[in-house]
Amino acid sequence: MTGIMAALAMRTGRAGRFIWSSWAGLSALFLFCALWQAGHEAYGSFILPSPLATSHSVLQLAGERANWLIACTTVGRALAGFLIASLAGIAAGVLAGYSAAALRLARPLVTLLLGVPPIAWIVLAMIWFGSTNGMVVTTVIIAAVPLAFVGAAEGVMTRDRGLDDMARAFGADAWVRFSTLALRHVGAHVFPALVLALGTAFKVAVMAEVLANAGGVGGGLARARSNLDVSEALAWVLIAVIALIAVEYGLIRPVHAEVERWREAARPWGIKR
Amino acid sequence: MTALLLSGIGHAYLGRTVLDGVDLTVSAGEIIALVGPSGCGKSTLVHIAAGILEPLRGRVLARYARHGMVFQEPRLMPWATARENIAYPLRIAGIGRKARQARALAAARRVSLDESDLEKFPVELSGGMRQRVAIARALVLNPDFVFFDEPFTALDVALRRRMQDLVIAAAGEAGFAALFVTHDLFEAARIAHRIAVMDPRGWGISGERVIPGVPGRRSDRDVFEQVARYLSEDALFRHVNDVDERRLA
Incomplete structure (x- = not known):
């Protein structure tokens, strides 16, 4: 019981510290808003609507139920692509990390996947699937898989062989060594890659929707563009960013903080706050 | 013999x-x-x-x-607390969580490690303490x-x-x-x-x-x-x- 209380207190403290540290982030955001306002005053509302007008548009859009469904469509597509890409990328990356030959075969493929711009994949996927869910999700997968793959492969390759030997000395078989040692190490490498992949997933999903007019936030953006409604276009961009931030800080970061608890302990006293 | x-x-x-x-x-x-x-x-x-x-x-x-082993470097898992590191051979042997905790504590006592140190991560321990943890880990299975x-x-x-x-x-x-x-x-x-x-x-x-x-x-x-x-x-x-x-x- 006391153990559970202590664990709860520790996590509450961590969340509290995180929220407190967000003051710095907020001040940066307000600085950005100030620059935005300056741009608005210099070029007028048609080129760049003011931050206030844009937030009004966001509220207006948020007031309609249908728009929530539109945002959820994009989030759903981005998340579906992200999850499939993470699972496939990590699984393939782990295998490649253990087999030097497989990695040598995979490296050029990774370069190829990273080098071809997502826009090219969008065009191909449009031809293959039409303007459907599958087309957006496929494009997201192709854009996000290499990131997860490289993170996982690097993690396996840089694992601590000394720990492996230690586990072997205590009689651990290959599976135990993988599940208790290698996976933890892979996690440390894969999480930053996953954050990057998640951002990519949202960007590519919106881009694919705009190009293919496939509904979602991108569809809203395309409509705002055809109506030359700049403040609505900016509002859709803002909504996409808010959705990304919500997923990153609501899902990825808490999991990361839990897995990497020891890194916080490693920080010198005073910097934790 | x-x-x-x-x-x-x-x-x-x-x-x-x-x-x-x-x-x-x-x-x-x-x-x-x-x-x-x-x-x-x-x-x-x-x-x-x-x-x-x-x-x-x-x-x-x-x-x-059964054997245990102590290496030149402590070779502790950085992401696990001292207690989890000491209990690692028990985990490999498939012993339940409750029993692991108790036996890790007993092993820690044998090398004069404080109970309060057991919840610390290796980075929070000095070099000598880390090696103590490594010795406790080698002794935890009563080799x-x-x-x-x-x-x-x-x-x-x-x-x-x-x-x-x-x-x-x-x-x-x-x-x-x-x-x-x-x-x-x-x-x-x-x-x-x-x-x-x-x-x-x-x-x-x-x-x-x-x-x-x-x-x-x-x-x-x-x-x-x-x-x-x-x-x-x-x-x-x-x-x-x-x-x-x-x-x-």
Whole structure:
């Protein structure tokens, strides 16, 4: 019981510290808003609507139920692509990390996947699937898989062989060594890659929707563009960013903080706050 | 009764022979110090004996029930607390969480680790404390054989002495046999019943000496004079302190 209380207190403290540290982030955001306002005053509302007008548009859009469904469509597509890409990328990356030959075969493929711009994949996927869910999700997968793959492969390759030997000395078989040692190490490498992949997933999903007019936030953006409604276009961009931030800080970061608890302990006293 | 029998052990890295024809016997409850100049293959031999490496030639016959091992570096999992690190061999053995906690605490007490330190991560512990955790991890399964691979080389002199006392006390209490690799003759003469000297090129064991007295009961003067005698009068120890940097990988 006391153990559970202590664990709860520790996590509450961590969340509290995180929220407190967000003051710095907020001040940066307000600085950005100030620059935005300056741009608005210099070029007028048609080129760049003011931050206030844009937030009004966001509220207006948020007031309609249908728009929530539109945002959820994009989030759903981005998340579906992200999850499939993470699972496939990590699984393939782990295998490649253990087999030097497989990695040598995979490296050029990774370069190829990273080098071809997502826009090219969008065009191909449009031809293959039409303007459907599958087309957006496929494009997201192709854009996000290499990131997860490289993170996982690097993690396996840089694992601590000394720990492996230690586990072997205590009689651990290959599976135990993988599940208790290698996976933890892979996690440390894969999480930053996953954050990057998640951002990519949202960007590519919106881009694919705009190009293919496939509904979602991108569809809203395309409509705002055809109506030359700049403040609505900016509002859709803002909504996409808010959705990304919500997923990153609501899902990825808490999991990361839990897995990497020891890194916080490693920080010198005073910097934790 | 024999606890460990190594016969005709040979090994090579990338075609370069590092060990050949090594025979060594350790009796139950006996601590053998394996000494030799740096780079003569002591570590490789103990890795083979502990089952980490497959020998190219020869046989390892283990007649003990369980072994533990302490490495030169602590080799703790940085993401796990001291308690989880100590309990790791129990986890490998498939023992339940509740029992693991209790046995880890008992092992920590044997090496004088505080209960409050058990929830700390390795980065929060000093070098000596980390090595204590590593020793507790080696003892947590109540092994009847422990491999030590130059465990205290990285510690300062005072700390090394305390760790040696800890091993002597734990061995006296539990009665485990041990193969203790070191290049410090004083350490060997304090801890062991018997010293085996390895050939500088790794071609077998050059010879063995039984150290008079019982570990833990020898006075510092006895140990010092014994080592001085070995170094000045005994030809077996002529190459023990040789260092050839080129052979150190």
